[in-house]
Amino acid sequence: xxxxxxxxxxxxxxxxxxxxxxxxxxxxxxxxxxxxxxxxxxxxxxxxxxxxxxxxxxxxxxxxxxxxxxxxxxxxxxxxxxxxxxxxxxxxxxxxxxxxxxxxxxxxxxxxxxxxxxxxxxxxxxxxxxxxxxxxxxxxxxxxxxxxxxxxxxxxxxxxxxxxxxxxxxxxxxxxxxxxxxxxxxxxxxxxxxxxxxxxxxxxxxxxxxxxxxxxxxxxxxxxxxxxxxxxxxxxxxxxxxxxxxxxxxxxxxxxxxxxxxxxxx
Numbered sequence: 001x002x003x004x005x006x007x008x009x010x011x012x013x014x015x016x017x018x019x020x021x022x023x024x025x026x027x028x029x030x031x032x033x034x035x036x037x038x039x040x041x042x043x044x045x046x047x048x049x050x051x052x053x054x055x056x057x058x059x060x061x062x063x064x065x066x067x068x069x070x071x072x073x074x075x076x077x078x079x080x081x082x083x084x085x086x087x088x089x090x091x092x093x094x095x096x097x098x099x100x101x102x103x104x105x106x107x108x109x110x111x112x113x114x115x116x117x118x119x120x121x122x123x124x125x126x127x128x129x130x131x132x133x134x135x136x137x138x139x140x141x142x143x144x145x146x147x148x149x150x151x152x153x154x155x156x157x158x159x160x161x162x163x164x165x166x167x168x169x170x171x172x173x174x175x176x177x178x179x180x181x182x183x184x185x186x187x188x189x190x191x192x193x194x195x196x197x198x199x200x201x202x203x204x205x206x207x208x209x210x211x212x213x214x215x216x217x218x219x220x221x222x223x224x225x226x227x228x229x230x231x232x233x234x235x236x237x238x239x240x241x242x243x244x245x246x247x248x249x250x251x252x253x254x255x256x257x258x259x260x261x262x263x264x265x266x
Contacts, residue, residue, distance in 0.1 A: 004219045006037050011049050011220035015227025018053035018194075019187060020235055021124060021166030021247050022254075026113035029160055030258055033110050047201040048217050052224030054194045057187055060232055065191075068140075081140040088151035088168075088185075089192045095155050097200060108160055114258035116161025121251030127170050128245050135176030139185040146175045154189065161255075164190065169244065179239050187232070 013031055017024040028046045031037075037045075058065060071078030136142055142150075153171030157164035165186045172182030238246070 003037070003216055006035050007045070007049075007216045007219040008223040009035070010037060010045075011052065011223025011225075012227045014046075014049050014220065015053050015056065015224035015229075016231050018050060018224070018228055019057070019165050019183075019190065019232055021120075021163050021169055021244055022251055023113065023117060023120070023157075023161045023163035023166065024050065024053070026117060026161035026163070029108055029113050030110050030254075044201055044205045045213075045217055045220060047197055049220035049224045050194045051198045052221035053228035054191055056225045056228035057191065057232065059229065061187065077140065080144070084140075084142050084144055084147035085188055085192065087144055088147040088154065088189050089196070091148070091151040092154045092158065092164075092193060093196055096158055096197065099158060110258050111262050112159070113161035114255040114262065116159050117251045117255035117258070120162050120166055121248040121255065124166065124170060124244050124248035124251070127173055128243050128248070132173055133176055134178045137178045137181055139177075139181050139188060141181070142172075142175075142177065142185060149175060150185065150189070154193065163251075164193065166247075166251075179243060180236055183236060183239050 010028060010031060013027050014024050017027045025046065032046065068078045068081055072082060136146075150168050150171045153167045154164060155167075156162050157167045165183075168186040168189055169182045172185055173179065177185065
C-alpha cells in the first residue's frame with residue numbers, strides 16, 4: 001500500500017477515535033507501529049492530522065462557537081464559558097510544553113499505550129458504577145473551579161493511551177456533569193488543546209519538515225476530518241442512552257491484545 005493510502009487509514013483512525021474515550025494518540029502509536037508507517041519526523045504527522053478532527057468539531061458546533069465569540073463583549077454567560085475553557089486548557093498546556101521531549105522520546109510506545117488503555121478502561125467502569133449526582137446538564141454551566149479540576153484531569157492524557165477525552169469526561173462525571181454535558185465540554189476543550197499541540201509541535205519540528213511532507217499530512221488530515229464529522233453525533237447518542245461502558249470494555253480488550261502481541265514478539 002502507498003504511503004498516502006496508509007496516511008489516509010491513519011487519518012480515519014484518528015477521526016474515529018479523537019473524541020471517544022479510547023485514546024486517538026494511543027491508536028495512532030499502535031497502528032503506525034503495526035503498519036510500519038514512516039511519516040514526517042518527530043511524530044509530527046500524528047499531531048498534525050488531529051487538527052482535521054478539530055476542524056470537523058468546529059463545523060459541527062459552529063453556531064455555538066460563533067455565538068460565544070460574538071457574545072463576549074456583552075454576554076456574561078458567553079464570557080464565563082470562554083473563561084472556563086481557557087482555565088481548563090492551561091494545566092495541560094504548561095505541563096505539555098515542559099515535558100514535550102520526555103513524552104515523545106520515552107512514552108510513545110505500544111506497551112505504555114496498552115497499559116494506559118487497560119487502567120483507563122477499568123477506571124471508566126468503576127466511575128460508571130458510581131451513583132453520581134448530576135449538578136450540571138449543559139457544558140456552558142460549569143463553574144470555573146470545576147473547569148480547572150477538569151483541566152488537571154486532562155494532564156493525565158499526556159501519557160499516551162490515557163485518552164484526553166476520557167480523562168476530561170471522567171473528571172467531568174466525578175464533578176457532577178451529566179454524561180452528554182461532560183462529553184461536549186471535552187469537545188470544546190479539545191479545540192484550544194489540540195490546536196496548541198499542533199502549533200507547538202510544528203514549531204519544534206520546523207527545521208525537519210519539508211514541502212514533500214504536505215501530501216502525506218494532507219491525506220491524513222482530510223481523512224480525519226471526514227471520519228470525525230461522521231462519528232461525533234452518533235457517539236453522543238450512544239453516551240446518552242447507555243453510557244461509556246462499551247468504550248471501557250473496548251479499551252481493556254485492545255490493551256490486552258497489544259500486550260499479548262508485544263510479549264509474543266519479544
